[in-house]
Amino acid sequence: MSAKRFDPYGHTAPDAAPALDKDFESGHYSNENRKIAASGENSMRGTGDIEVRILLVTTAYNGLCQRAHIELVDCGHDVSITLALNEDEIRKAVALFQPHLIVCPFLKEKVPADVYRKTLTIILHPGVRGDRGPSSLDWAIANEESEWGATALQADEEMDAGPIWATAVFPMRAGSKASLYRREVTRAAIEAMLATIERVERGDFTPEPLDYEDPKVRGALRPPMKQKDRAIDWRRDAVATILQKINAADSAPGVLDDIDGEEFYLYGAHEEGQMRGAYPGEIIAQRHGAICRVAVDGAVWISHLKKKNVAKRSFLDRLIVGHSKAFDFKLPATMALGEKAKELPHSPIEPLYRGAGNTFKEIWYEEAAQVGYLHFDFHNGAMSTTQCERLLEAYRLAAKRPVRVLVLMGGTDFWSNGIHLNTIEAADNPADESWRNINAIDDVVCEIVSTMNLLTVAAIWGGCGAGGAIMPLAADEVWAREGVVMNPHYKTMGLYGSEYWTYLLPRRIGPCMALELTERPLPIGMRKARAIGMVDRTMPDDWEAYLAELRRGAEALAQDPDYDDRLREKRESRAEDEAIKPLASYRAAELNRMRVNFYGRFYGGDTSYHEARHAFVHKTRPKRTAAHLAKHAQLDFSHLGELRQPLTY
Amino acid sequence: MFFDYWPVLFVDDEPDVLLISKLAMKNFEVYGLPVKIYTASSKAETIALMRDNAEVACNLAVAFLDVVMETDHAGLELCDYIRKEMGNTTTQIFVRTGQAGLAPEREVIDKYDIAGYFSKIEMTQSKLYSVVKSSVRQYLAFGMAQATIELTQALLSAYGSREEIMHAVRAVAGPNERQENAPRWLIVDGEPLFADEVDAPRALTTLKRLKEQRGVPLGPYGDRYVKDADGYQSIDVAPYGSHAETSFVFKSRFAPPASILAMMHGFVVSLAVAWRGSGE
Numbered sequence: 043m044s045a046k047r048f049d050p051y052g053h054t055a056p057d058a059a060p061a062l063d064k065d066f067e068s069g070h071y072s073n074e075n076r077k078i079a080a081s082g083e084n085s086m087r088g089t090g091d092i093e094v095r096i097l098l099v100t101t102a103y104n105g106l107c108q109r110a111h112i113e114l115v116d117c118g119h120d121v122s123i124t125l126a127l128n129e130d131e132i133r134k135a136v137a138l139f140q141p142h143l144i145v146c147p148f149l150k151e152k153v154p155a156d157v158y159r160k161t162l163t164i165i166l167h168p169g170v171r172g173d174r175g176p177s178s179l180d181w182a183i184a185n186e187e188s189e190w191g192a193t194a195l196q197a198d199e200e201m202d203a204g205p206i207w208a209t210a211v212f213p214m215r216a217g218s219k220a221s222l223y224r225r226e227v228t229r230a231a232i233e234a235m236l237a238t239i240e241r242v243e244r245g246d247f248t249p250e251p252l253d254y255e256d257p258k259v260r261g262a263l264r265p266p267m268k269q270k271d272r273a274i275d276w277r278r279d280a281v282a283t284i285l286q287k288i289n290a291a292d293s294a295p296g297v298l299d300d301i302d303g304e305e306f307y308l309y310g311a312h313e314e315g316q317m318r319g320a321y322p323g324e325i326i327a328q329r330h331g332a333i334c335r336v337a338v339d340g341a342v343w344i345s346h347l348k349k350k351n352v353a354k355r356s357f358l359d360r361l362i363v364g365h366s367k368a369f370d371f372k373l374p375a376t377m378a379l380g381e382k383a384k385e386l387p388h389s390p391i392e393p394l395y396r397g398a399g400n401t402f403k404e405i406w407y408e409e410a411a412q413v414g415y416l417h418f419d420f421h422n423g424a425m426s427t428t429q430c431e432r433l434l435e436a437y438r439l440a441a442k443r444p445v446r447v448l449v450l451m452g453g454t455d456f457w458s459n460g461i462h463l464n465t466i467e468a469a470d471n472p473a474d475e476s477w478r479n480i481n482a483i484d485d486v487v488c489e490i491v492s493t494m495n496l497l498t499v500a501a502i503w504g505g506c507g508a509g510g511a512i513m514p515l516a517a518d519e520v521w522a523r524e525g526v527v528m529n530p531h532y533k534t535m536g537l538y539g540s541e542y543w544t545y546l547l548p549r550r551i552g553p554c555m556a557l558e559l560t561e562r563p564l565p566i567g568m569r570k571a572r573a574i575g576m577v578d579r580t581m582p583d584d585w586e587a588y589l590a591e592l593r594r595g596a597e598a599l600a601q602d603p604d605y606d607d608r609l610r611e612k613r614e615s616r617a618e619d620e621a622i623k624p625l626a627s628y629r630a631a632e633l634n635r636m637r638v639n640f641y642g643r644f645y646g647g648d649t650s651y652h653e654a655r656h657a658f659v660h661k662t663r664p665k666r667t668a669a670h671l672a673k674h675a676q677l678d679f680s681h682l683g684e685l686r687q688p689l690t691y
Numbered sequence: 692m693f694f695d696y697w698p699v700l701f702v703d704d705e706p707d708v709l710l711i712s713k714l715a716m717k718n719f720e721v722y723g724l725p726v727k728i729y730t731a732s733s734k735a736e737t738i739a740l741m742r743d744n745a746e747v748a749c750n751l752a753v754a755f756l757d758v759v760m761e762t763d764h765a766g767l768e769l770c771d772y773i774r775k776e777m778g779n780t781t782t783q784i785f786v787r788t789g790q791a792g793l794a795p796e797r798e799v800i801d802k803y804d805i806a807g808y809f810s811k812i813e814m815t816q817s818k819l820y821s822v823v824k825s826s827v828r829q830y831l832a833f834g835m836a837q838a839t840i841e842l843t844q845a846l847l848s849a850y851g852s853r854e855e856i857m858h859a860v861r862a863v864a865g866p867n868e869r870q871e872n873a874p875r876w877l878i879v880d881g882e883p884l885f886a887d888e889v890d891a892p893r894a895l896t897t898l899k900r901l902k903e904q905r906g907v908p909l910g911p912y913g914d915r916y917v918k919d920a921d922g923y924q925s926i927d928v929a930p931y932g933s934h935a936e937t938s939f940v941f942k943s944r945f946a947p948p949a950s951i952l953a954m955m956h957g958f959v960v961s962l963a964v965a966w967r968g969s970g971e
Binding site for chain 2: 631
């Protein structure tokens with residue numbers, strides 16, 4: 043595909059490729075039904091020899107949107123982003139950017155008709171061909187679909203009913219809605235988006251109108267899933283049903299349920315393999331913030347809760363009055379329950395858990411062929427003070443095992459996203475809790491950097507952000523899945539950042555690139571990360587293939603004939619760095635800057651971080667699209683010189 | 692500067708020493724503000740406290756460390772922890788020892804970054820009084836100088852963009868929990884920078900009232916400092932040359948001495964120049 047030339051409707055492209063090169067649902071597009079697509083009313087006709095401008099219209103700059111952004115920029119397109127805050131905001135962005143194509147990776151709102159009539163607008167819908175409605179994945183999980191997909195369809199009067207440009211499908215997996223969205227749906231949606239752009243550019247493709255008579259169309263219009271559809275009947279529902287119901291509502295809106303007379307939304311369900319109780323619905327244990335509830339045929343762990351009907355409060359109100367201990371955001375279950383959880387018996391597990399049975403575990407360890415694999419799967423990748431402390435303990439134990447390579451696996455949805463903003467927000471003193479949390483995560487990073495008895499590999503399958511994107515750099519090798527999105531910056535949270543980033547980032551990618559990554563708060567994809575040396579190796583997007591390659595790579599590293607030399611070089615290099623500037627000095631300098639973020643100093647206090655954290659935790663929508671995303675709203679300094687040219691009369 | 696008190700830490704494994712120190716600090720004020728006492732009985736306890744409490748970790752004005760606690764040199768190691776591990780160069784650290792033989796004064800002062808060394812016998816109540824008072828002054832002067840340099844540096848980096856300038860001075864007059872009772876405003880060319888529709892008229896009324904009073908000139912071109920009986924104070928930069936008309940208005944029990952005032956004035960001038968130079 044040409045990156046710089048664009049002929050969206052292709053009426054000037056007679057030599058277009060005759061066959062599809064994407065492995066989409068077979069038979070959906072035949073050569074016979076490819077026609078010249080455009081109708082005369084579209085203004086995109088005849089843009090043949092100009093640079094491709096693509097506007098992303100999105101409800102939020104979420105993981106899928108970030109991935110779409112990265113992929114499009116990597117393809118050489120000129121991309122700008124606008125949040126769909128209101129119709130005029132979208133119109134303004136279109137008027138300023140004059141896009142050839144609009145792509146909506148994640149959109150809850152409707153695109154104004156005057157916009158999609160004038161500019162081809164593609165909606166990425168998380169469902170198979172013909173699926174419509176706002177609860178696609180929820181129903182797919184509830185109905186136990188064996189296969190699901192993502193579809194690129196053209197915006198039209200009726201929501202999700204426009205002509206279909208591309209579809210990609212995947213086998214369904216047992217997991218939460220958010221997990222499926224972050225992995226399978228994202229991958230399929232990107233595939234469908236890129237195929238669509240290729241087809242639009244090639245110009246010989248006719249999108250298929252939605253026709254429910256067509257046997258290929260498996261989807262249907264589904265209503266929004268209501269809480270009555272999700273409700274758990276603890277006296278009847280089996281463990282599998284409960285898991286399915288919570289998964290279908292995770293991470294939003296959660297399943298509304300009653301706990302001891304109070305209404306909570308439930309999240310993060312895990313099957314318990316051994317513990318049993320007499321009364322279905324009864325809470326019988328707690329572990330690391332999660333609670334264990336009895337079901338008719340077993341028990342289920344629930345890791346997170348959100349209280350219903352808690353009035354939202356503004357940041358200033360929260361700042362001045364303090365919090366009321368009633369939180370309208372998701373928290374570890376025992377924290378949300380407060381006093382009610384105090385008496386619950388603890389169900390401890392080993393710090394370096396090696397069991398294979400079903401139970402709730404955030405940290406576990408495997409070992410094979412002189413390689414240790416340390417998993418830390420924290421909800422949404424957020425690491426609270428206590429989670430960091432447990433991870434540090436587990437890491438120390440793992441590093442003492444008789445292995446030659448220790449692989450830091452992170453979690454399956456996220457490797458890590460740094461400090462835990464929700465638990466900080468809920469703390470009596472958020473400044474103190476921020477301080478504890480950053481110190482605890484720094485301890486983990488310091489321990490990894492200081493490990494001299496074996497080689498370490500950070501294996502990144504899920505995304506990572508903030509300190510969680512710096513932490514992998516503490517390892518000797520960083521290997522990542524091709525589709526990973528990293529956000530190695532702190533600025534959007536009003537923080538200077540710690541986790542030894544001032545040592546680790548320039549050491550790997552040099553000071554100039556470190557400045558670019560931290561000052562421009564944009565995500566980076568693995569092509570760029572590999573090119574600049576932030577990751578050493580990229581691995582397949584498919585889980586099984588990823589795991590196989592990871593194991594092969596780690597075992598090869600453990601058996602490497604140069605292993606001892608590598609270990610010696612590592613020790614020497616660390617000692618050399620330490621002699622120039624001790625690790626403690628990097629940390630001290632970072633924390634000095636963080637102090638001002640957390641806690642006021644001589645001229646007063648900086649509340650940027652506290653305000654940004656409040657907005658993040660309460661999911662406050664921004665009032666405008668951030669300047670670093672809205673390219674259409676940026677001044678093009680390279681053309682400013684033109685303004686200084688003398689006027690000609 | 693905008694603290695309510697001066698945090699002071701006493702570390703000693705003798706409970707009596709801690710008790711007497713606390714008593715000696717009663718009704719004690721520096722620049723109109725009381726001291727808030729934190730105590731710990733060992734190096735480990737102090738480190739735990741610093742890891743747990745951001746105020747002790749970040750804003751400690753003075754620390755008195757006993758030398759011999761869980762080990763013969765625990766207090767000296769703690770001093771190193773504060774300076775090197777915590778990167779805290781502002782807190783005034785004093786070493787107090789009951790066994791000078793284990794940590795001779797010259798050796799300690801040569802090796803550790805401390806403000807003073809005393810034997811426990813030397814540290815009388817009046818000595819404590821003068822040491823705390825003078826070291827809070829020292830802490831304030833050094834801290835304000837550091838903070839002023841950081842702010843000026845941030846303003847220089849932000850030069851050219853008023854949005855960036857606003858970001859740079861957010862810590863000074865941005866939204867904060869004390870705005871109701873101890874407000875801080877930055878007012879440039881008649882516009883309070885961060886105030887909302889309720890706070891802005893309050894800022895302008897206060898400034899107008901202070902402008903009507905006679906102030907202390909800060910240089911020959913109309914810059915001045917004024918303080919009223921209620922604790923409202925203003926540092927005004929007059930509009931001349933490259934300076935936008937700028938005022939830093941605040942309420943505090945603390946009346947800055949001349950040296951601190953000069954630093955604050957320097958910051959307001961930097962803002963006035965950056966703002967004017969950054970255009971619309």
